[in-house]
Amino acid sequence: MSDHPLKQIGEFGLIGRIQSWFNEETSDLLGIGDDCTVIPRGDDECDLVTTDLLIEGTHFLFDKITPEDLGHKSLAVNLSDIAAMGGQPKHVWLAIGLTDRADLPWLERFFNGMNKLARKHHVRLMGGDTTRSQKHLVINIMVSGTAAASQVKFRSSARPGDVLFVTGTLGNSGGGLQLLLGNHHNTEDPAERNLIRAHNRPDPAVNAGLWLGIQPGVHALIDLSDGISSDAGHVANRSGVTIALELTDLPIGADLRKVALKHGWDPVQLACSAGEDYVLFGSCDPDAWESLRVSYRKEIGAELHRVGDVRDRPETDAGGDPSESKPGLLSGGQVSYLKNGTPIDFNKHGFDHFKS
Amino acid sequence: MSDHPLKQIGEFGLIGRIQSWFNEETSDLLGIGDDCTVIPRGDDECDLVTTDLLIEGTHFLFDKITPEDLGHKSLAVNLSDIAAMGGQPKHVWLAIGLTDRADLPWLERFFNGMNKLARKHHVRLMGGDTTRSQKHLVINIMVSGTAAASQVKFRSSARPGDVLFVTGTLGNSGGGLQLLLGNHHNTEDPAERNLIRAHNRPDPAVNAGLWLGIQPGVHALIDLSDGISSDAGHVANRSGVTIALELTDLPIGADLRKVALKHGWDPVQLACSAGEDYVLFGSCDPDAWESLRVSYRKEIGAELHRVGDVRDRPETDAGGDPSESKPGLLSGGQVSYLKNGTPIDFNKHGFDHFKS
Secondary structure (H helix, E strand, O other): OOOOHHHHHHHHHHHHHHHHHHOOOOOOOEOOOOOOEEEEEOOOEEEEEEEEEEEEOOOEOHHHOOHHHHHHHHHHHHHHHHHOOOOEEEEEEEEEEEOOOOOHHHHHHHHHHHHHHHHHOOOEEEEEEEEEOOOOOEEEEEEEEEEEHHHOOOHHHOOOOOEEEEOOOOOHHHHHHHHHHHOOOOOOOHHHHHHHHHHHOOOOOHHHHHHHHOOOOEEEEEEOOOOHHHHHHHHHHHHOEEEEEEHHHOOOOHHHHHHHHHHOOOHHHHHHHOOOOOOEEEEEOOOOHHHHHHHHHHHHOOOOEEEEEEEEOOOOOOOOOHHHOOOOOOOOOEEEEEEOOEEEOOOOOOOOOOOO | OOOOHHHHHHHHHHHHHHHHHHOOOOOOOEOOOOOOEEEEEOOOEEEEEEEEEEEEOOOEOHHHOOHHHHHHHHHHHHHHHHHOOOOEEEEEEEEEEEOOOOOHHHHHHHHHHHHHHHHHOOOEEEEEEEEEOOOOOEEEEEEEEEEEHHHOOOHHHOOOOOEEEEOOOOOHHHHHHHHHHHOOOOOOOHHHHHHHHHHHOOOOOHHHHHHHHOOOOEEEEEEOOOOHHHHHHHHHHHHOEEEEEEHHHOOOOHHHHHHHHHHOOOHHHHHHHOOOOOOEEEEEOOOOHHHHHHHHHHHHOOOOEEEEEEEEOOOOOOOOOHHHOOOOOOOOOEEEEEEOOEEEOOOOOOOOOOOO
C-alpha cells in the first residue's frame, strides 16, 4: 500500500480525521486518543473502556502462535490498556470471526488461554459475538474497568522536570518476533524461548498499573505497545513537552543481549521500535522518584527503570508531528535521544499499522 | 465447511460451549445469550452492552453497499440490540480493520453514514481502534446503553397465553439481498429500490423499543436479525414455551409481494427465514394487547402486527434444539406454524452463520 494516503497520515492522523468528521467537541470527552475511554460516573468513580482488534495476517500469524497463547495475548493487550490508565479491569466482551482452520478443538484451547489470564486478574467474560470469516481469523476484545476519577493517569500529564520510567525490560517481544519471522529459532535455547514467549504471552502490568494509579507523584502513564519511540511520542505530543530518552539506560535483558549478539541485531533498536512489550512507561515528579522507586520494589517486587526525563518543548518547535496536532486532541511535542547524556541523532519510529 | 463441527452445533451451540469452557455460574449473569449483556448498577438502573462483528465476505460485499450505507448499517444492527432490551443507546466504540480499497474518501463517507444515524438517536462515538486488514474489511461496533432494571425485556419472559407481535413488515431485507446477489435488479423500479434499501439501511426500532420497554404488559422482546423462524426459536427455547406463528398474519409489504411475484420467490419463506429485518418481535399479556396496539399506534405512529400466540410446551417435548439446552442458559421450547389456524409442517430455519 505504498501510495495509500493512510500511509502518510498514520494511525494517529486517522484518529484526528475521524474526530473532525464527527465534528465533536472533544474537550469534555476524556481519554479519546488515550489507552482507554474515560466515562465519569458520579462520585469519584469512572468507567474505563478499551477495545483492540486483532486480525490474522496483520497482528498474528495463525501458524506461529498456539491457540492458548493467542487467547492469552488477545486479552493481555486489552488489560494492558486498562493498566495504563491506573485502572482495575472488570468485564470482557469477545467478538470472534472464525475461519475453517479455527475448529472446535482450536477454539477450546484459545478459550483456555484466555480464561487462565481472566481468572488471574478476576475479570469476567460478559458476552460478545461469534461469526464466520472467509479468510482471516478476527478477534475483537473489549475490556471495561474502573478507576477513581482523581487517579486516572493520562498521556497528557507529563510535566517538564519529570523523571521517566518503565516497569520492565524492552525489546524482548520484538526479538521474539524476529525469531518467529526468521524461521530459524532454536527451541532448545532457553533465551530464544523466553523471547518468543515474551512476544506470544505478554504479561500485562495490571498490578503495577493499579499501584502506580494511586501514587500522586506519578503524572503520565502509557503502555508500550508500539515501541518506546512511538509511544513516548504520544506522551510528548499530548503533554506538549520534550521526552528525552537516555538510550544507555533502556533496560535490556540478558536473553535479548545474548540472542541479539548471535543474530547480529541491535538490541537498542529493538528496544526502541519493535513494540508489543506491554510494560508501562510513565513520568513522575522528580521529588517523588526515589521513594516511588523504593516503594515499588517493596510493594510490587520488581524494579522501576529510570529511562530519561521530561523537558520543556523548544520555543522554536511549533508542533512535532503535524498528524498529532488536532486542536483539543493533540498538541505538539518531541522525543529526543541521549547517549551518556549527549544528544544524538536517533530517528527510529515505533510501529504504526498504516505507516509500516 | 461441510465437515466443520461448528456446522453441526451452530452459533447457539457454540455459545453454550464457550459458557461451559469458562465453567461459570450463569444464573447471576443477566443477558448472556440475549441481545445485550445486562449489568446492574445500584438503584433501578442497569447498563446494556452489545457488540457485533461485521466481516466483508460474510456480512457484506464491499461492492454491493455504499460506504454511507455500511456505516449506517454497522451502527443500526447494534442499536437494534439495545432496542430489543427496551433500552436507551448512549455510547459507541468502533474498531475497524481497513483494506487498501477502504481509502480515506471511502472512510469519510462511511463515517458520514454512521454519524447521521448516531445523531438521530443521540449516541456518541467514544473511541475504538483502527488497524489494517490484509484481505477483508472488518468492522466491530460496540454500543452501550441504559435501562431501568425493572423494565429490561428478556427473551426468556414469554408466557403461555401471550399475544405475539412484530413492529414492522418482514422479508424486505431478504428480498433486497436476493436482488443484490442476483445482479439483475432494476434500479428504475421503486419497489426493488425499497427492498435493497431495507437490506442496506435498516431502520433500528429505537423509539419502539424504548416505548415497549416501559409497558408492563410486554413480556419478551427480541430483534429479528436471523429471521422470525430462528429468532422465535430463541424466545421459545429461553422461555420454555411453544411459539405458534400464524403464517397468514405475517406482515408482508406491497413492495415485497410485487417483486416476489416478478421473480418467482415465496414471500412467506423470505419473511420467515431471510433475516436482517431488524424489527422487534415481542410477546404481551393477552389482556393488555388491545390497549397496547391502540397506544402504540398513537404514540409511535405505526402498527403493531399480531403474528401468533404463546402456548404451553407439549409434555412430551423434552427440549427442542439440544444445542440450546444448557442448564441455566437455555431451556427447551419449539416453534410451530399455523395456516389459517391449522397446524402445518413448515420447517424453515432462520440464518445461522455456522449452519448456513
